[in-house]
Amino acid sequence: MKAGNKTSGARLRIVLEPDIAIGPGKADILEGIRETGSIAAAGRRMGMSYKRAWLLVEGMNACFKSPLVETRRGGQARGGAVLTPDGEKVLACYRRMEVLTAQAIDGELAGLRVMMADISERT
Template identity: 50%
Template sequence: MARRRILKIKVQIYCGDEIAMGPGKADLLEAIGEHGSISAAGRAMDMSYRRAWLLVDAMNRCWETPLVHTAPGRAPGSGARLTEMGEDVLQLYRSLQASLQKASRADEYDRLTRMLLAEPRESQKV
Protein backbone atom coordinates (compact mmCIF):
# COMPACT_ATOMS: atom_id res chain seq x y z
CA MET A 1 0.00 0.00 0.00
CA ALA A 2 1.43 3.37 -1.02
CA ARG A 3 1.91 5.80 1.81
CA ARG A 4 0.44 9.25 1.57
CA ARG A 5 3.01 12.01 1.32
CA ILE A 6 2.49 14.67 3.94
CA LEU A 7 3.78 18.19 4.37
CA LYS A 8 3.76 18.95 8.07
CA ILE A 9 4.50 22.50 9.07
CA LYS A 10 5.15 22.77 12.78
CA VAL A 11 5.49 26.21 14.31
CA GLN A 12 7.76 26.59 17.32
CA ILE A 13 8.47 30.01 18.77
CA TYR A 14 11.70 30.24 20.75
CA CYS A 15 12.73 32.43 23.65
CA GLY A 16 16.47 31.83 23.85
CA ASP A 17 16.86 28.04 23.88
CA GLU A 18 13.38 27.52 25.37
CA ILE A 19 10.32 26.76 23.26
CA ALA A 20 7.96 29.56 24.26
CA MET A 21 5.08 28.22 22.18
CA GLY A 22 4.48 25.17 20.06
CA PRO A 23 1.59 22.88 19.16
CA GLY A 24 1.63 20.98 22.45
CA LYS A 25 1.83 24.11 24.57
CA ALA A 26 -1.06 25.64 22.63
CA ASP A 27 -3.08 22.48 23.24
CA LEU A 28 -2.24 22.71 26.94
CA LEU A 29 -3.37 26.35 27.09
CA GLU A 30 -6.68 25.36 25.49
CA ALA A 31 -7.10 22.52 27.99
CA ILE A 32 -6.37 24.86 30.92
CA GLY A 33 -8.96 27.28 29.57
CA GLU A 34 -11.48 24.46 29.29
CA HIS A 35 -10.79 22.74 32.63
CA GLY A 36 -9.69 25.64 34.84
CA SER A 37 -6.80 23.69 36.31
CA ILE A 38 -3.33 22.57 35.29
CA SER A 39 -3.81 19.11 36.79
CA ALA A 40 -7.18 18.57 35.03
CA ALA A 41 -5.73 19.85 31.76
CA GLY A 42 -2.79 17.48 32.13
CA ARG A 43 -5.11 14.54 32.82
CA ALA A 44 -7.22 15.43 29.78
CA MET A 45 -4.06 15.34 27.68
CA ASP A 46 -2.73 12.16 29.34
CA MET A 47 0.15 14.18 30.77
CA SER A 48 1.52 14.19 34.29
CA TYR A 49 0.89 17.21 36.49
CA ARG A 50 4.64 17.77 36.73
CA ARG A 51 5.05 17.83 32.95
CA ALA A 52 2.07 20.19 32.54
CA TRP A 53 3.40 22.46 35.28
CA LEU A 54 6.87 22.57 33.71
CA LEU A 55 5.36 23.55 30.34
CA VAL A 56 3.27 26.30 31.97
CA ASP A 57 6.32 27.52 33.89
CA ALA A 58 8.35 27.73 30.66
CA MET A 59 5.58 29.65 28.90
CA ASN A 60 5.12 32.04 31.83
CA ARG A 61 8.85 32.80 31.86
CA CYS A 62 9.07 33.49 28.12
CA TRP A 63 6.45 36.17 27.51
CA GLU A 64 6.16 39.79 28.63
CA THR A 65 3.56 38.73 31.19
CA PRO A 66 2.48 35.22 32.26
CA LEU A 67 0.09 33.30 30.02
CA VAL A 68 -1.44 31.33 32.89
CA HIS A 69 -2.53 32.68 36.26
CA THR A 70 -2.57 30.15 39.07
CA ALA A 71 -4.20 30.36 42.48
CA PRO A 72 -3.58 27.39 44.79
CA GLY A 73 -6.20 25.89 47.05
CA ARG A 74 -9.81 24.86 46.84
CA ALA A 75 -11.46 28.21 47.53
CA PRO A 76 -13.46 30.04 44.86
CA GLY A 77 -11.05 31.58 42.37
CA SER A 78 -8.44 28.88 42.87
CA GLY A 79 -7.09 26.84 39.99
CA ALA A 80 -5.67 28.15 36.74
CA ARG A 81 -6.91 30.43 34.02
CA LEU A 82 -5.50 32.01 30.91
CA THR A 83 -4.51 35.63 31.31
CA GLU A 84 -5.39 38.20 28.67
CA MET A 85 -1.85 37.73 27.30
CA GLY A 86 -2.38 33.95 27.30
CA GLU A 87 -5.59 34.29 25.32
CA ASP A 88 -3.92 36.69 22.87
CA VAL A 89 -0.85 34.50 22.36
CA LEU A 90 -3.02 31.40 21.87
CA GLN A 91 -5.29 33.15 19.35
CA LEU A 92 -2.33 34.57 17.40
CA TYR A 93 -0.53 31.22 17.43
CA ARG A 94 -3.63 29.37 16.16
CA SER A 95 -4.08 32.01 13.46
CA LEU A 96 -0.46 31.55 12.38
CA GLN A 97 -0.95 27.78 12.27
CA ALA A 98 -4.05 28.20 10.08
CA SER A 99 -2.16 30.48 7.69
CA LEU A 100 0.66 27.99 7.38
CA GLN A 101 -1.77 25.11 6.89
CA LYS A 102 -2.94 26.89 3.74
CA ALA A 103 0.65 26.69 2.49
CA SER A 104 0.47 22.91 2.69
CA ARG A 105 -2.15 23.06 -0.07
CA ALA A 106 -0.06 25.27 -2.37
CA ASP A 107 1.28 24.41 -5.82
CA GLU A 108 4.83 24.16 -4.42
CA TYR A 109 3.68 21.39 -2.09
CA ASP A 110 2.14 19.46 -4.99
CA ARG A 111 5.35 19.79 -6.96
CA LEU A 112 7.46 18.66 -4.01
CA THR A 113 5.28 15.62 -3.32
CA ARG A 114 5.59 14.51 -6.95
CA MET A 115 9.39 14.45 -6.49
CA LEU A 116 9.29 12.76 -3.08
CA LEU A 117 9.61 9.00 -2.70
CA ALA A 118 6.90 7.21 -0.72
CA GLU A 119 9.58 5.50 1.40
CA PRO A 120 13.33 6.08 1.81
CA ARG A 121 15.69 3.88 -0.19
CA GLU A 122 17.67 1.20 1.62
CA SER A 123 20.87 2.87 0.45
CA GLN A 124 21.98 6.20 -0.97
CA LYS A 125 23.48 4.34 -3.93
CA VAL A 126 21.12 4.37 -6.90
Protein backbone atom coordinates (compact mmCIF):
# COMPACT_ATOMS: atom_id res chain seq x y z
CA MET A 1 0.00 0.00 0.00
CA LYS A 2 1.12 3.47 -0.66
CA ALA A 3 -0.69 6.01 1.46
CA GLY A 4 -3.74 6.81 3.52
CA ASN A 5 -3.72 3.66 5.52
CA LYS A 6 -3.15 4.92 9.01
CA THR A 7 -4.76 2.52 11.43
CA SER A 8 -4.65 5.04 14.20
CA GLY A 9 -4.38 8.77 14.57
CA ALA A 10 -6.25 11.71 13.17
CA ARG A 11 -8.10 12.04 9.93
CA LEU A 12 -8.66 15.41 8.48
CA ARG A 13 -11.58 16.34 6.36
CA ILE A 14 -11.62 19.85 5.03
CA VAL A 15 -15.20 20.94 4.42
CA LEU A 16 -15.27 23.59 1.77
CA GLU A 17 -18.99 23.80 1.29
CA PRO A 18 -21.74 21.68 2.71
CA ASP A 19 -21.36 18.49 0.70
CA ILE A 20 -18.01 19.20 -0.86
CA ALA A 21 -14.86 18.36 0.91
CA ILE A 22 -11.38 17.02 0.52
CA GLY A 23 -10.30 14.19 2.75
CA PRO A 24 -7.74 11.41 2.94
CA GLY A 25 -9.20 9.49 -0.02
CA LYS A 26 -9.13 12.35 -2.49
CA ALA A 27 -5.67 13.36 -1.40
CA ASP A 28 -4.48 9.83 -2.04
CA ILE A 29 -5.98 9.90 -5.49
CA LEU A 30 -4.22 13.12 -6.34
CA GLU A 31 -1.00 11.58 -5.12
CA GLY A 32 -1.63 8.44 -7.15
CA ILE A 33 -2.26 10.42 -10.32
CA ARG A 34 0.84 12.41 -9.73
CA GLU A 35 2.90 9.25 -9.40
CA THR A 36 1.32 7.03 -12.02
CA GLY A 37 0.17 9.50 -14.61
CA SER A 38 -3.32 8.09 -14.86
CA ILE A 39 -6.60 7.99 -13.00
CA ALA A 40 -7.03 4.33 -13.81
CA ALA A 41 -3.64 3.34 -12.41
CA ALA A 42 -4.15 5.48 -9.33
CA GLY A 43 -7.50 3.81 -8.75
CA ARG A 44 -6.15 0.32 -9.27
CA ARG A 45 -3.33 0.99 -6.87
CA MET A 46 -5.73 1.80 -4.11
CA GLY A 47 -8.18 -0.95 -4.95
CA MET A 48 -10.79 1.42 -6.25
CA SER A 49 -12.80 1.13 -9.43
CA TYR A 50 -11.84 3.49 -12.22
CA LYS A 51 -15.32 4.94 -12.19
CA ARG A 52 -15.18 5.81 -8.56
CA ALA A 53 -11.78 7.39 -8.89
CA TRP A 54 -12.90 9.38 -11.89
CA LEU A 55 -16.01 10.55 -10.07
CA LEU A 56 -13.92 11.86 -7.21
CA VAL A 57 -11.62 13.64 -9.62
CA GLU A 58 -14.59 15.20 -11.36
CA GLY A 59 -15.89 16.39 -8.02
CA MET A 60 -12.61 17.98 -7.10
CA ASN A 61 -12.22 19.67 -10.45
CA ALA A 62 -15.67 21.16 -10.13
CA CYS A 63 -14.91 22.40 -6.66
CA PHE A 64 -12.03 24.67 -7.59
CA LYS A 65 -11.75 27.61 -9.92
CA SER A 66 -9.30 25.74 -12.05
CA PRO A 67 -9.19 21.93 -12.40
CA LEU A 68 -6.74 20.01 -10.26
CA VAL A 69 -6.34 17.20 -12.75
CA GLU A 70 -5.90 17.45 -16.49
CA THR A 71 -6.67 14.48 -18.69
CA ARG A 72 -5.81 13.42 -22.21
CA ARG A 73 -7.45 10.72 -24.29
CA GLY A 74 -5.78 8.63 -26.96
CA GLY A 75 -2.51 9.95 -28.25
CA GLN A 76 0.93 8.48 -28.07
CA ALA A 77 0.63 7.58 -24.43
CA ARG A 78 -2.91 6.37 -25.06
CA GLY A 79 -4.35 8.78 -22.60
CA GLY A 80 -3.42 9.78 -19.10
CA ALA A 81 -3.82 12.35 -16.41
CA VAL A 82 -1.56 14.79 -14.63
CA LEU A 83 -1.90 17.22 -11.77
CA THR A 84 -2.16 20.85 -12.75
CA PRO A 85 -0.16 23.42 -10.79
CA ASP A 86 -3.25 23.98 -8.68
CA GLY A 87 -3.55 20.24 -8.18
CA GLU A 88 0.00 20.12 -6.89
CA LYS A 89 -0.75 23.04 -4.61
CA VAL A 90 -3.87 21.52 -3.15
CA LEU A 91 -2.20 18.17 -2.54
CA ALA A 92 0.83 19.76 -0.90
CA CYS A 93 -1.42 21.99 1.15
CA TYR A 94 -3.49 19.07 2.40
CA ARG A 95 -0.41 17.06 3.31
CA ARG A 96 0.98 20.01 5.22
CA MET A 97 -2.30 20.35 7.09
CA GLU A 98 -2.12 16.70 8.03
CA VAL A 99 1.33 17.16 9.50
CA LEU A 100 0.38 20.35 11.29
CA THR A 101 -2.67 18.67 12.75
CA ALA A 102 -0.76 15.63 13.93
CA GLN A 103 1.77 17.86 15.63
CA ALA A 104 -0.85 20.09 17.18
CA ILE A 105 -2.90 17.31 18.75
CA ASP A 106 -0.06 14.96 19.57
CA GLY A 107 -0.17 15.62 23.29
CA GLU A 108 -3.94 15.40 23.56
CA LEU A 109 -3.93 12.20 21.57
CA ALA A 110 -1.59 10.61 24.08
CA GLY A 111 -4.05 11.54 26.80
CA LEU A 112 -6.82 9.81 24.89
CA ARG A 113 -4.87 6.65 24.31
CA VAL A 114 -4.41 5.90 27.98
CA MET A 115 -8.19 5.71 28.29
CA MET A 116 -8.65 3.46 25.29
CA ALA A 117 -9.47 -0.20 25.62
CA ASP A 118 -6.87 -2.62 24.37
CA ILE A 119 -7.67 -3.85 20.92
CA SER A 120 -7.05 -7.47 21.79
CA GLU A 121 -9.94 -7.92 24.18
CA ARG A 122 -12.92 -8.86 22.13
CA THR A 123 -16.10 -10.30 23.59
